[in-house]
Structures are given as C-alpha cells and as structure tokens.
Amino acid sequence: MSKMVKDDYIQSVCRVILYIEQNYNSALNLEELSKVASFSKYHFHRIFKSVVGESIGNYIRRVRLSNSTLQFKTNQKITQIAMNCGYETNASFSKAFKKHFGITPKVFAKNAKLKRGNKMLEPKIVKLEDIEILYVRKTGEYTKCSIKAWETLINFVSKEYFIRDDVMMFGIGHDNPHVTDADKLRYDACVSWVDKTIQTKGEIQSKIIDGGKYAVFLHKGDYIKLINTYDGVSNWIVESGVRLRDLPIFEKYLNKNPITCNKDDLRTEIYIPII
CATH class of the missing domain: 3.20.80.10 (Regulatory factor, effector binding domain)
Known part of the structure; x- marks a missing residue:
C-alpha cells in the first residue's frame, strides 16, 4: 500500500471517529458512517478495524459508556443518562454498562457520589x-x-x-x-x-x-x-x-x-x- 493511500485511509477513519464522538447519543449505522468516510459500507468496517484496532460496533459502545461516567456525578437519573448516551432503554444500558465495567449503573452512581473529604477546589x-x-x-x-x-x-x-x-x-x-x-x-x-x-x-x-x-x-x-x-x-x-x-x-x-x-x-x- 502506498503512503498516500494509507494517509487517505487514516484521514477517512479519523473523520468517522470525530463524527462518532460528536454524535454518539444518536442512532449510528454502518451505512451512515461509511458515507462520512467516503467508503463502501462493504469495506469500511474492515478498514476501520485495521486502523483503530477494534470493530466499529465496539468502538461506538465504548465511547457511549465512557461518556456516561461523568454524568453519574450529577443529579441525573440513570434513565436520563442512558438516553443521553444513545440507549433506548434503561435495561439495555444497564446490561451494556455492567458487561463493560463489571458493576451496575446503580452501584457505580453510588460510588461516584461518595465524598472523599478533600478540600473543595474552586474554579x-x-x-x-x-x-x-x-x-x-x-x-x-x-x-x-x-x-x-x-x-x-x-x-x-x-x-x-x-x-x-x-x-x-x-x-x-x-x-x-x-x-x-x-x-x-x-x-x-x-x-x-x-x-x-x-x-x-x-x-x-x-x-x-x-x-x-x-x-x-x-x-x-x-x-x-x-x-x-x-x-x-x-x-x-x-x-x-x-x-x-x-x-x-x-x-x-x-x-x-x-x-x-x-x-x-x-x-x-x-x-x-x-x-
């Protein structure tokens, strides 16, 4: 593969990564993302995995769950956090969350709000x-x-x-x-x-x-x-x-x-x- 073609592949995947991170709370599908990359949907998922090192489905799931963690420190309900992160139901979010982090969202939320007794920072x-x-x-x-x-x-x-x-x-x-x-x-x-x-x-x-x-x-x-x-x-x-x-x-x-x-x-x- 020529360096020019490789650079084009990387540029295309980077565009998709940015698009996912800006739209992770929306329904995302392979056809939509392949258009962002300007690749055929039949080949894009292979190119993505080759560049990023994981499947596009796993990457989307990880981005959604990672973005949920900071929201647990607020007063939002778990159902709202699930919707914010692109999950249609609390059950599907909880299942994915426990599989990824090893604990339920309810337990994670409780741990996230524990006071450590440190001096309060002021911004x-x-x-x-x-x-x-x-x-x-x-x-x-x-x-x-x-x-x-x-x-x-x-x-x-x-x-x-x-x-x-x-x-x-x-x-x-x-x-x-x-x-x-x-x-x-x-x-x-x-x-x-x-x-x-x-x-x-x-x-x-x-x-x-x-x-x-x-x-x-x-x-x-x-x-x-x-x-x-x-x-x-x-x-x-x-x-x-x-x-x-x-x-x-x-x-x-x-x-x-x-x-x-x-x-x-x-x-x-x-x-x-x-x-």
Missing part, C-alpha cells in the same frame, strides 16, 4: 469563543500515548510554531483512567490552528473546541499528578450541582517549553463545559 468561570485546532489522536496509557501524540504533532508542525505568542496548546483525554483499560485511553494533542498554510494530512486532523461557558481549574506542578486534581474537580461537580454540557473536558498547557521547565513550575488549566 473561575469563563466564556470562550470557538477555537480551531490541529490535533493528533493516540491511544494507550496517558503518560505514554500523550508523549507520542505531541512528538507526532510537533514533528508535523515544527517546534518554531509552538513558541509563537498567538499559539495555544491543548490536550483532550476522552476517557476516565479509573474505569477504562489503559490500552483503550484516547488522548488528543492539540494546537490552535492560526496558520492556515498548514494543511491536515494522515493522522493530523482539524476540529473545533466549542466555545461557551466553562469552569476552569488550575493545576500546579507535574502532569503526572493531574489525576489528583481531576478527583477534586469531580468532587466540585457533585457538591456544586452544576449542569454539564455534552462536550469533552480539555486541558490548556500554559508553559511554552514544558520539557525544559521545572516540573514544579508547570501550569495546566482544566476546562469543564457547563451550562
């Missing part, structure tokens, strides 16, 4: 405009796949681009490492797309970080300790009773040269989409 509330980004997706343990994602993106865009004053760096971790297998964690390394002479190619894709209202938490220190701050964020969601928008949480990295920066001086903003 600042901001309103953002839409942000166009270039990004690359890698899958695996966050501490490892994030490095691969940034290496790929930096090599494609150039190091000089990242140190520009008008360029922002973001990361999107789509899955909760407490409940998702490490080899299935999805991470996007993202940079604001301010230079339109740079074009997407292969696994380098473009999308928009949606604007609107966000609660922003500041994490100080090593990235490896971000998970502790996320636990505090989860507590805030429960205690504040805030309503969440159906969008991914994302991180903004404030240090232009994080590799050479002292780990204690690293600063990361965590953006929680709220209504």
